[in-house]
Structures are given as structure tokens and as C-alpha cells.
Amino acid sequence: MKIVVAYSGGLDTSVLLTWLKETYSAEIVAFCADVGQEEELDGLEAKALRTGASKCYIDDLREEFARDFIFPMFQAGAIYEGQYYLGTSIARPLIAKRMVEIARAEKADAVAHGATGKGNDQVRFELTAAALAPELQVIAPWRQDRFREQFPGRAEMIAYAEKNNIPVLASAKKPYSMDRNLLHISFEAGILEDPWFDASAEKAREMYVLSVSPEEAPDKAEHVELVFEKGNCVAIGYHDLDSLLTDLKITGVSYDSDNHAKLNPLQVMRVLNKLGGKHGIGRVDLVENRFVGMKSRGVYETPGGAILHFAHRQVESLTMDREVMHLRDSLIPKYATLVYNGFWFAPEREALQSLITESQKNVTGTVRLKLYKGNIITAGRKSPLSLYNPDIATMEADPTKAYNQNDATGFIALNALRLKVASRVHAQK
Structure with missing residues (x-):
């Protein structure tokens, strides 16, 4: 038997790798997806081989993740339950997709993951496998009684690792x-399981990685410009952009006529x-509703996603037809739920994406934002495809004479008819 295992090199997946090899008498192929986690990947292949894998794949999926998963989702304006930007949810189908591709290339019999039986990730991994490779067996050790009985806690995992010479650095959790x-x-988990715990308090500040607290943010606001084409951000303008690109080791960038850097997703x-x-x-x-039925408290940092989502809406406000926007907006909860629940490769999500793509064909323009202490503030938006006409919208005389205010009388009368009829009927009762 050959099994492809989702592997990170940490204690849990290292123990999992050895346990699967021992329990199933299987050949193990390890797979690690780089989706921007910034974890140390150097030496991971050697560690996997020492742990018992016959081969280890380490794939950089960041470009595909941004281009084919994050950007299409943000075209949809998707947010789960009005708050969650779906950061974990959208990564899982990509990881699972690559895992089943490797399994097929390796002629493996099964894929295995370390997601617990209480979370959403098990569903996301396995629904993706079902959609893309239904012939593969999926092994989820955390849903097996024998695995949970053998490893009721972290101490047992550490002892198992020591006994089997598994090279992991186990530290206090x-x-x-x-x-x-x-x-x-x-x-999530641990101290965050108490929804009364203040995750913004000073004692919790060391938890955050991507962002400073709003209180510690600069006292001076900064402006940034985002350029969109067909619903996707394609360029950014910022007063100190060259320095920022150098800091991020982004090279070979060209600029448009407005000095915006042309960037890939x-x-x-x-x-x-x-x-x-x-x-x-x-x-x-937030406290969110997991697909498996329970509520869960999570704290998230999504700095770039929050800006992208906000900016995208500003360009849409200028360029999208009203009824198209309202139709798309009515579908956001459904689309977001499909992503959250793991149905990225389901036909209904793909059908919705076709509608989203069509709705975005004129979402082209530039938005200027002011960033200040946790806030994103609109400081201007423009588009060559803008549907906003100041001559029509003006409170002054309309030079185009496109709108006759007298027409509103009949418009209101027709829309008021059903309300008047209902009011008279109810008054009679």
C-alpha cells in the first residue's frame, strides 16, 4: 500500500507519518504545500525521509493560490457570516488538489491528513478528494479510535517520537x-476558547504576527492606490513603493503612466x-458556525485581504449595473458558505463563478484609500467605465435633461399602489 500524507514537519504530522507506515505497513510519500505560511522549509525533505517517508514533495503553490483561488473568491466579494475572509477555507482545496495529483502520479492507494474530527478541514480535504479523485481512499487517523486512544495528548506524541527516533523539536504548547x-x-483553541477573553488586550498582543494593534499603528495616515481590471487588482501606487518592493525582494516590476507598479496576484x-x-x-x-455543527471562536489577521475586499467594492460601486450588483450580492452568502464548507470543486460553486466572472467584465478603475489605525477610508475612486454621471446626479439643473423629475410622480404612485390597498384592507379589519 502507498499513502500520500499531508506533512508539515511538526510533531503531529511527523508522528502521523510514522504511525501510518507502521499501522498500514505502507510506503509513505510526504507532501508539503507552501501556500505562504512562511514556515522554515529548509531541511524538511531530509526530515521526512528520516521519519520514514520514501519521498517528499515540497511545492510552492503561492502563485496558483493567489491567482486561481484568492482572486476569484474576492471577485465574488465573499465573506462568511459577514465577518470571516475565508483565509483557511480557500487554501484547503488547493492543498488537497495538489495532494491527489501527487497520489495519482505516484500511483498511491490513499491520501491521509491530520485534521481532527471536530473541525472543518477534514470536510474540505475530503470533499476535494471526492470531486477530483473518487477512486482514492482517504485516511483520517484522528477519526480512528485506536489513534486517539494511543495519543490522548501531546505528552504521548512526544514519547512516541522519542521511542521511534522521530526528529522533532517538541516544546511547550x-x-x-x-x-x-x-x-x-x-x-483558535486554548485561551481563545473563552469568548469573553479580550484578544485585543495588551496581554494578547504577542499573539499577532502580520499586524500591529491599531493603538500602536502610525499616527499619520498613508494613502495607497489600487488599479483594477475586470475585478482583479493589477497594480498598486504608494509613495514609498520602491522601498517596500525592495524589502519584499520583489524585482523586475514595470510601471504604468500614473506610476503604479504592475504586479501579479x-x-x-x-x-x-x-x-x-x-x-x-x-x-x-468572531464566533463562527462550523459545518460540522458546533460554534467556534476564532481570531484572524487578514490585512491585505481586508484592503483588497474594500477596494474592490469601491470600484464596483462605480462600474457595476445596479441589478447585476444586487443579484451578485444576493449570492454572496451562498458562495461564501460553499467555500467555507469545502465545496470549491462542486458544480454549483463553478456555476456561480461563471456568473461572477461575467459580472466583473466592466469592474475596471482605480481607488485611492487612506489607511489609519485599523481603518480603511475611501479617498477617491475613478473609472473609464464609470456609470456615475455627475450631470444626471447633480442637485443643480441637469444639462443633459436625461432625468425628468415629473416622471417620479407616476413611478411613486405605481409603487405605492399595493401599500395603499393593503392598508385599506387592514383598516377595515
Whole structure:
């Protein structure tokens, strides 16, 4: 038997790798996806081989993640339950997609993951596998009684690692768990399981990685300009952009006539994360409804995503037809739920995406934002495809004579008819 295992090199997945090899008498292929978690990947292949893997794949998926997952989702304006930018949710289908591709290339019999039986990730991984490779068996050790009985806690895992010469650095567990990718960092469990705990308090500030607290953000606001084409951000303007690009080691960038740097989706996310983090933008503390039925408290940092989402809406406000916008907006909760629940590769999400793509064909323009102490403030927006006509909207005389105010009399009368009829009927009762 051959199994492809989602592997990070930490204690949990290292123990998992050895346990699967031992329990199933299997050949193990390790797979680590780089989706922007910034974890140390040097030496990971050697560690996987020492732990018992026959091969280890370490794939940089950041460009694909930004281009084919984050950007299409942000075209949809998707936010789950009005607050969550779906950072973890959108990464899982990509990781699972690559895992099943490797499994097929390796002619493996199964894929395995270390997601627990209480979370959403198990669903996201396995629904993706079902959609893309239904012939593969999926092994979820945390849903097996024998695994949980053998490893009721971290101490047992450390002892198992020592006994089997598994090369892991086991340290005192943080009072929370953390998951990072290009779009966000999520924090949950431990001290955060108490929804009354103030995650913005000074004692919790050391938890954050991507952003400063709004109180510690610069006292002076900064402006940034985002250029959109067909609903995607393609360029950014900022007063100290050259220095920022140098700091991020982004090279070979060209500029448009307005001195905006032309960037690919990965570069856009990296630049906006840096700017948003500097100004304390994108922190979200929420209690969400998991797909498996329970509520969960999570704290998230999404600095770049928060800016991108806000800016995108500003360009849409100028360029999208009213009824198209309202139709798309009515579908946001459904789209966001599909992403959250793991149905990225389901036909209904793909059908919705076709509508989203069509709705974005005229979402082209530039928005200027002011970033200040956790706030994103609109400082201007413009578009060559703007549907806003100041001559029509003006409170002064309309030089175009496109709108006759007298027409509103009949418009209101027709819309008021059903209200008048209902009011008279109810008055009679």
C-alpha cells in the first residue's frame, strides 16, 4: 500500500507519518504545500525521509493560490457570516488538489491528513478528494479510535517520537493554535476558547504576527492606490513603493503612466499584507458556525485581504449595473458558505463563478484609500467605465435633461399602489 500524507514537519504530522507506515505497513510519500505560511522549509525533505517517508514533495503553490483561488473568491466579494475572509477555507482545496495529483502520479492507494474530527478541514480535504479523485481512499487517523486512544495528548506524541527516533523539536504548547497562509493567519483553541477573553488586550498582543494593534499603528495616515481590471487588482501606487518592493525582494516590476507598479496576484497580496499590517488593518474576532455543527471562536489577521475586499467594492460601486450588483450580492452568502464548507470543486460553486466572472467584465478603475489605525477610508475612486454621471446626479439643473423629475410622480404612485390597498384592507379589519 502507498499513502500520500499531508506533512508539515511538526510533531503531529511527523508522528502521523510514522504511525501510518507502521499501522498500514505502507510506503509513505510526504507532501508539503507552501501556500505562504512562511514556515522554515529548509531541511524538511531530509526530515521526512528520516521519519520514514520514501519521498517528499515540497511545492510552492503561492502563485496558483493567489491567482486561481484568492482572486476569484474576492471577485465574488465573499465573506462568511459577514465577518470571516475565508483565509483557511480557500487554501484547503488547493492543498488537497495538489495532494491527489501527487497520489495519482505516484500511483498511491490513499491520501491521509491530520485534521481532527471536530473541525472543518477534514470536510474540505475530503470533499476535494471526492470531486477530483473518487477512486482514492482517504485516511483520517484522528477519526480512528485506536489513534486517539494511543495519543490522548501531546505528552504521548512526544514519547512516541522519542521511542521511534522521530526528529522533532517538541516544546511547550502555545496557549492557542495558529495556521498561516498568504491570505491570513488564524488563531483558535486554548485561551481563545473563552469568548469573553479580550484578544485585543495588551496581554494578547504577542499573539499577532502580520499586524500591529491599531493603538500602536502610525499616527499619520498613508494613502495607497489600487488599479483594477475586470475585478482583479493589477497594480498598486504608494509613495514609498520602491522601498517596500525592495524589502519584499520583489524585482523586475514595470510601471504604468500614473506610476503604479504592475504586479501579479501574489505580489499584490504580499504588498497589501505589509501595508495593512503596518496600519493595524484586518483583525477580526468572531464566533463562527462550523459545518460540522458546533460554534467556534476564532481570531484572524487578514490585512491585505481586508484592503483588497474594500477596494474592490469601491470600484464596483462605480462600474457595476445596479441589478447585476444586487443579484451578485444576493449570492454572496451562498458562495461564501460553499467555500467555507469545502465545496470549491462542486458544480454549483463553478456555476456561480461563471456568473461572477461575467459580472466583473466592466469592474475596471482605480481607488485611492487612506489607511489609519485599523481603518480603511475611501479617498477617491475613478473609472473609464464609470456609470456615475455627475450631470444626471447633480442637485443643480441637469444639462443633459436625461432625468425628468415629473416622471417620479407616476413611478411613486405605481409603487405605492399595493401599500395603499393593503392598508385599506387592514383598516377595515
